[in-house]
Amino acid sequence: xxxxxxSPRYKIIEKRQSVAxxxxxxxxxxxxxxxxxxxxQGPKLLIxxxxxxxxxxxxxxxxxxxxERLKGVDSTLxxxxxxxxxxxxxxxxxxxxxxxxxxxxxxxxTVL
Amino acid sequence: AQSxxxxxxxxxxxxxxxxxxxxxxxxGATPYLFWYVQSPGQGLQLLLKYFSGDTLVQxxxxxxxxxxxxxxxxxxxxxxxHWSDAAEYFCAVGANNNxxxxxxxxxxTVKP
Numbered sequence: 001x002x003x004x005x006x007s008p009r010y011k012i013i014e015k016r017q018s019v020a021x022x023x024x025x026x027x028x029x030x031x032x033x034x035x036x037x038x039x040x041q042g043p044k045l046l047i048x049x050x051x052x053x054x055x056x057x058x059x060x061x062x063x064x065x066x067x068e069r070l071k072g073v074d075s076t077l078x079x080x081x082x083x084x085x086x087x088x089x090x091x092x093x094x095x096x097x098x099x100x101x102x103x104x105x106x107x108x109x110t111v112l
Numbered sequence: 113a114q115s116x117x118x119x120x121x122x123x124x125x126x127x128x129x130x131x132x133x134x135x136x137x138x139x140g141a142t143p144y145l146f147w148y149v150q151s152p153g154q155g156l157q158l159l160l161k162y163f164s165g166d167t168l169v170q171x172x173x174x175x176x177x178x179x180x181x182x183x184x185x186x187x188x189x190x191x192x193x194h195w196s197d198a199a200e201y202f203c204a205v206g207a208n209n210n211x212x213x214x215x216x217x218x219x220x221t222v223k224p
Contacts, residue, residue, distance in 0.1 A: 004155070042116075042202050042214030043156070056211075091155060101212070103155030 002026065004104035006092050012110045018080040021107045025073065025094030031055075033101065034067055034077050035091040043091055049075065079109075087111045114139045116205050116215035124221040125193050133188040133218050135203030145186040146204040146212060147177055156202065162186065173197070198222045 005024040013019050025032050030051050035043035046065065048056040051072040060067070064083070069075040079086055089106040117136045125131050137143060144163055148156040160171025167179040177188045186203060200219050206212035 040216065042204070042216050044214070045212070093155075100158055100161075103157070105153065105155045 004092055004094055004102055006090075006104040006107055008107055009105065010108050010110075012112065013082055015084055015111050016081040018078065019082055019109060020076050020078045021090050021092075021109075023075045023077070023092030023104060025075070025092070026102055029094035029096055029102075030072070031095045031097065032069055032075050033093040033095075034075070035093065037089040037091055037106070039088070046077070082109075082111045084111050114143070114205050114207075114213050116203050116213055118201075118203055118215035118218050120218045121216070122219045122221065124223060126223045127195050128192050131188075131190045131193045131197070131220070133201050133203075133220070135186045135188065135215060136184050137186060137203070137205040138184065139205050141207070144206045144208055144212075145177075145179060146206070147171065147175070147186075147188045148202045148204065148214075149173075150200045150202065150217075152199075159188070159201075193220075193222055195222045195224065 007022050032049045034046045036046050037043040046060045047067045049069045052069045065079055067077045087110050089108050091103055091106045093101040093103045095101045115138045119134050146161045147159040149159050150156045159175045160169045160177055162169045162179045169177050175190050177186055179186050200217045202217045203215045204212040
């Protein structure tokens with residue numbers, strides 16, 4: 001089966017600019033996750049969707065980060081405006097209802 | 113609150129030598145425990161997981177891990193390391209498949 005797809009793979013922006021990341025989960029997976037992985041740290045969950053509803057966004061900095069999953073399939077994560085400390089790899093993962101999480105390759109964001 | 117500690121930031125072993133990566137967790141109930149591997153530029157891949165039952169868990173690529181409740185540990189082992197095992201390894205703890213907290217990771221270098 002096809003894995004989790006993410007784009008772009010790399011993005012460089014200036015601080016205060018906006019950026020969006022896209023994720024296409026494994027077909028049939030109802031649950032989708034966005035993680036932030038700062039260099040030297042483990043992934044930190046930003047938001048979890050069940051179909052198109054938010055299950056957990058307690059660690060999402062809502063003043064600048066937003067995410068949506070309108071039709072319960074693809075998802076976008078947006079940062080507006082970006083700060084230097086947002087430089088990280090943004091990982092998307094998906095899972096069936098009670099199954100293993102499968103991770104995409106990530107988007108590496110550099111904020112200058 | 114659940115948390116994971118991986119005491120070793122970086123480990124170097126010779127090819128063919130045995131490997132043990134340490135993981136200690138803090139969790140109020142019986143945890144779900146996971147080990148993931150991340151190769152450069154790749155997403156995370158699940159090596160193995162523990163939910164209940166036999167405390168010695170076998171995973172992919174010849175890895176195993178042992179759950180020790182008395183020590184709050186879930187150390188990852190491999191009897192003979194291959195050069196292709198060089199990667200970053202993450203331990204994670206959660207209430208289920210869908211609620212994981214990751215450690216900071218251990219980077220494994222394999223010497224020829």
